[in-house]
Amino acid sequence: MSLKEIAREAKDAFSSIQALSSEERDEALQLIFDELKTAKNQVLEANTLDMEAAEKLLAEGKMSKSMCKRLDLRVSEKYESMMQGVLDVKNLPDPLGHISYANKIDDGLELYRVSCAVGVLLVIFEARPEVVVNITSLAIKSGNAVILKGGKESTHSFDALSNVIRKALSKSKVPLDAVQLVHSRDEVSQLLQLDEYIDLVIPRGSDTLVKNIKNNTKIPVLGHSKGLCSVYVHEDADLDQAVKLVWDSKTNYPAACNAVETVLINQSVLESHFPAITKKLIDSGVEVRCDDASYAVAAKALPEAVASGKLKHSVVEDYDTEFSDLILCVKVVNSLSEAIQHINLHGSKHTDCIITTNEAAAKRFMTGVDAAGVYWNASTRFADGFRYGFGTEVGISTNKIHARGPMGLEGLTIYKYMLRGHGQIVGDYGVGPGKRSFKHEPLPAKHVSEL
Amino acid sequence: MSLKEIAREAKDAFSSIQALSSEERDEALQLIFDELKTAKNQVLEANTLDMEAAEKLLAEGKMSKSMCKRLDLRVSEKYESMMQGVLDVKNLPDPLGHISYANKIDDGLELYRVSCAVGVLLVIFEARPEVVVNITSLAIKSGNAVILKGGKESTHSFDALSNVIRKALSKSKVPLDAVQLVHSRDEVSQLLQLDEYIDLVIPRGSDTLVKNIKNNTKIPVLGHSKGLCSVYVHEDADLDQAVKLVWDSKTNYPAACNAVETVLINQSVLESHFPAITKKLIDSGVEVRCDDASYAVAAKALPEAVASGKLKHSVVEDYDTEFSDLILCVKVVNSLSEAIQHINLHGSKHTDCIITTNEAAAKRFMTGVDAAGVYWNASTRFADGFRYGFGTEVGISTNKIHARGPMGLEGLTIYKYMLRGHGQIVGDYGVGPGKRSFKHEPLPAKHVSEL
Structure with a gap:
């Protein structure tokens, strides 16, 4: 054939x-x-x-x-x-036949948008x-x-x-x-x-x-080509959460598309948070590639990591790389805006996380980052159909349409508009004598089986 | 620039x-x-x-x-x-910030799908x-x-x-x-x-x-490239509705993408319905291109239409043509299945209509035809954002995704998944001692402003 x-x-x-x-x-x-x-x-x-x-x-x-x-x-x-x-x-549940828009256009003229x-x-x-x-x-x-x-x-x-x-x-x-x-x-x-x-x-x-x-x-x-996820450690990040979340996002399954590849850390918590984050990673065999500012702090706190070769200087390409391995790169930023900008420019619009106890900062991050998943204090590894409660998944999309x-199943459906009339023609509607106006009233049906 | x-x-x-x-x-x-x-x-x-x-x-x-x-x-x-x-x-209404999926993954770990x-x-x-x-x-x-x-x-x-x-x-x-x-x-x-x-x-x-x-x-x-809409006159079609709907679908605005281009008519109502449908079209200046069976019936009933050159024989290409003009072509079919097959093969998945008083036939047509709009006893010209109650439209899509x-505005939005946690990591979930299970309970929020 x-x-x-x-x-x-x-x-x-x-x-x-x-x-x-x-x-x-x-x-x-x-x-x-x-x-x-x-x-x-x-x-x-x-x-x-x-x-x-x-x-x-x-x-x-x-x-x-x-x-x-x-x-x-x-x-x-x-x-x-x-x-x-x-x-x-x-x-x-059956994903077909669900009505997502139902409108009475006029008496006896009903419009339904039905999943198919x-x-x-x-x-x-x-x-x-x-x-x-x-x-x-x-x-x-x-x-x-x-x-x-x-x-x-x-x-x-x-x-x-x-x-x-x-x-x-x-x-x-x-x-x-x-x-x-x-x-x-x-x-x-x-x-x-x-x-x-x-x-x-x-x-x-x-x-x-x-x-x-x-x-x-x-x-x-x-679908997705690249999975380049980032975690931003905000100035109001809880230390324990930062250590645990970066570690799980990287090491839980490093080859997965939802593993973290870039850690951004605010300048003001570099000294207080970065050594513990790095230590936990290096203890799990991760190679940490740092910009100058973060290298200086980590190298001072963890001389053994320098000696073992697990703490390194990053190169500019690292920030555009999906390592899919026990490697991550680190960059120090001065503000939330700088973090958002970096992610929107270098990320793959897959899943990005902010670690903070500051609600306003979290909301700004989640609104400003253009990605399929925007997380607040949770591991990037949660980006998965089963964990989201869909039962299973066909894949993960970094597309921005559909x-x-x-x-899950919903991603494999679209809709059609069903219009049920009694002989209505468009020529009867409009302005002027004898013309009808549209009613446009919502209808209650939720499933095609109710029609 | x-x-x-x-x-x-x-x-x-x-x-x-x-x-x-x-x-x-x-x-x-x-x-x-x-x-x-x-x-x-x-x-x-x-x-x-x-x-x-x-x-x-x-x-x-x-x-x-x-x-x-x-x-x-x-x-x-x-x-x-x-x-x-x-x-x-x-x-x-603002199309942004609407929540279409909200799920409590675990205590303190909430997932929202928000329009953006x-x-x-x-x-x-x-x-x-x-x-x-x-x-x-x-x-x-x-x-x-x-x-x-x-x-x-x-x-x-x-x-x-x-x-x-x-x-x-x-x-x-x-x-x-x-x-x-x-x-x-x-x-x-x-x-x-x-x-x-x-x-x-x-x-x-x-x-x-x-x-x-x-x-x-x-x-x-x-968007759409072609708008090739069809109307099927079923054996249980009301005569007046058939005459009026075909006429409006063709003549209300022939250059529009939602104008009808092909009329399919069931063999059993050819003699009873087709002459009146044709007369109304020809009186409005439409050129009607018929297959052999429909030509024979129309020519016999309307000899003046043959003489004026408005009634013609169709050629095979006509059934794949968007005329965008006062022209339409006609084909006689023997069954609803044949009509559905013809439309799925030759139509452009834009808007197709069945004229019938038979509910079961209408449902089969609306389920079987693969088009953005499937109509029952209504003019194809209703396919329009304003008439659908969207206020206005960006265009009409014959795509099958998104x-x-x-x-309308909804077509210009997508969603992002927002996950709000308290430091949860994926490694804590699974089977085995000390592992947590997902809760996956629906949450009530409908708009991001409620979060």
């Missing part, structure tokens, strides 16, 4: 799903859960093939340890938690095989069709999971072509041209992958 | 506006209204210069009559209604000079900065209006650079590259203009 055919089949499948009830979509998710349970051994055998190849590449230095780890579906409860994820999505699926999604990701299952669940729950493109490292796992999903869908009312899988890299560039059929691209992967996709398509792209921050 | 500087200034202006109150933004709108009142003669003199050039081009056949008409600010109440538009926008401005808008439009004032009002009200690029036909009017706006802003707290104007066509292609500073492009103009913009930028584009259909 050509890629154009795949995309057209996906579009047709999207049309068919629109006619299904919430129960019918949920039933498909239950069937996927059941099939995953039955096929566990098969899938893990396929994953073992991928892992053997990956371990060879690891030994040859051609694959990173962290990628190799992400590929592995066999560890502890990973398979079970993937399965549970399908049920978790199934148990979320976006259409055909193209999801491009790298290693993790379980993403196939996560994204499939979210797409079906939200009434979208999806074309999935995974990394070649996980080909066997990916095929096995795809077979499980197809088997489940064949028993459900969701058409088989609602979830399709493609492999080679060439296919991506061709799919990116099919804006007639594909409504939204969601890339999950490296900065390079995302940038490359954005440069090569007219289809809207939702969905921003962790994207 | 280079274009990059213009864009950077706009970004800075956006940051400054975030700190302003609703009252301060409204005050700027009042000042613009006042200055427009004072400068009426100056602006109309500038418009006369544009009109003189336009009339010359019109005489030489280099400009269309409709474009010439759109340029003219001097006719009847056009200037006053432009002025009134500024006050109308001022009087709308998108950033820097680039609005590209063709003739109408009053668009400068409309868009400026909407941008300021919603806390965005805007770079405006108008057509060269309206250069003088545009400069005059721009001076009025700058004079007004210089007396307000909104920075001057929040509204900037650029002229030449070259500038557009350069601006489209500045994705670092510009957050959203809104083109208002021809299909060619919009397509060209989409092909040349990584910045998200909101904003769809008429875009």
Whole structure:
């Protein structure tokens, strides 16, 4: 089947799903859960093939340890938690049919804005095989069709999971072509041209992958390329909170996009707060790259950190770098405005935090910083769909339209305006004799099922 | 000033506006209204210069009559209604600061999703000079900065209006650079590259203009290229409604994007309904292009229409054409499914209508048609921000993300997640001894002013 055919089949499948009830979509998710349970051994055998190849590449230095780890579906409860994820999505409220605007335009002329699926999604990701299952669940729950493109490292796992999903869908009312899988890299560039059929691209992967996709398509792209988060230690920061929050934001999972990369500290608390912050970081193996002012204070307080090479001078590029590792850079600022300006210029609009006991300063920071997440006294690591209470996430968006921050089911929906009339024409409205005026009164309906 | 500087200034202006109150933004709108009142003669003199050039081009056949008409600010109440538009926008509720998700993650850890401005808008439009004032009002009200690029036909009017706006802003707290104007066509292609500073492009103009913009930028584009709306006359259509709705949808303003271009009619009401529908259209000067089945019925009933050349055979391209004129094409279908399929394949996802007294059929149509507006027994011409009750509109979007259909102030906003903690770190949550669980309880706040 050509890629154009795949995309057209996906579009047709999207049309068919629109006619299904919430129960019918949920039933498909239950069937996927059941099939995953039955096929566990098969899938893990396929994953073992991928892992053997990956371990060879690891030994040859051609694959990173962290990628190799992400590929592995066999560890502890990973398979079970993937399965549970399908049920978790199934148990979320239906995101479709909600009315967000209802207006009586005139007697017998009612307008409703109703949430509906976006259409055909193209999801491009790298290693993790379980993403196939996560994204499939979210797409079906939200009434979208999806074309999935995974990394070649996980080909066997990916095929096995795809077979499980197809088997489940064949028993459900969701058409088989609602979830399709493609492999080679060439296919991506061709799919990116099919804006007639594909409504939204969601890339999950490296900065390079995302940038490359954005440069090569007219289809809207939702996601994030870089995650450069900052924490600002304000002059009214509580010392214990500053130490704990910077430490957790950096070390809880340094490779995550919501880990902190830059710490800004106010001049007036440099002597009082910075040594303790630095000590805690360095004790956890973090390399701290400082501007001159912060280096002087830290080096004096922690000569052993200078000796061990963990305390360093920063270079200008550090303030535009997502380290994704146990490294962070530090800059001293003189004011809240300077901190906000630095973040808006160098940050990636992902998640930024102020540490302060001063409410007015916190409000100014949260209003002034242009980011998907603006935090007051909380770790940047909270930027996550599960922690936000969405159940799960499709990804995190640093876009400034449609969905921003962790994207759950709602990020996969849009709305349509439904107008119910009794033959009204526009020519009857306006000014002058015999013309009607609009009423524009709010209506109470909250769900399309009430209409 | 280079274009990059213009864009950077706009970004800075956006940051400054975030700190302003609703009252301060409204005050700027009042000042613009006042200055427009004072400068009426100056602006109309500038418009006369544009009109003189336009009339010359019109005489030489280099400009269309409709474009010439759109340029003219001097006719009847056009200037006053432009002025009134500024006050109308001022009087709308503030779109910023609304909370659409509020969740207690844990004791003392509260998450709010708060509406905020998108950033820097680039609005590209063709003739109408009053668009400068409309868009400026909407941008300021919603806390965005805007770079405006108008057509060269309206250069003088545009400069005059721009001076009025700058004079007004210089007396307000909104920075001057929040509204900037650029002229030449070259500038557009350069601006489209500045994705670092510009957050959203809104083109208002021809299909060619919009397509060209989409092909040349990584910045998200909101708007519509084509407006190909369809009306389906179902087998249970009321005859009078069918005649009136098709007629209004076509003739009320044929150049509008929400005018109907294709009429689908069910086989079973072809004999009973189609002659009257056609007669009413032809009496209003519409050219009706029919497929074989509908031609046979109409030609038999209306031999005079054949003689006058207003009743014609359609060609296959007609069903993909936005005529923007007193022309429409007709196709006979055998079922509701066939009508839905035709619309999803040939329509532009703008606005489509079913005429029927059958509720089940109407619901199937409104669920199955993938368009910004799905109508039941109402003219497609209702697709408009004012008629929808938004006060005014920035444009109409056929996009399937962010904003769809008429875009008012809400379409110019996005949200940010604000998290208010007391030093919570992610490492404290999870499973195991001493770990905390998330509470995820809804919170009641509806506006950021309540926090």
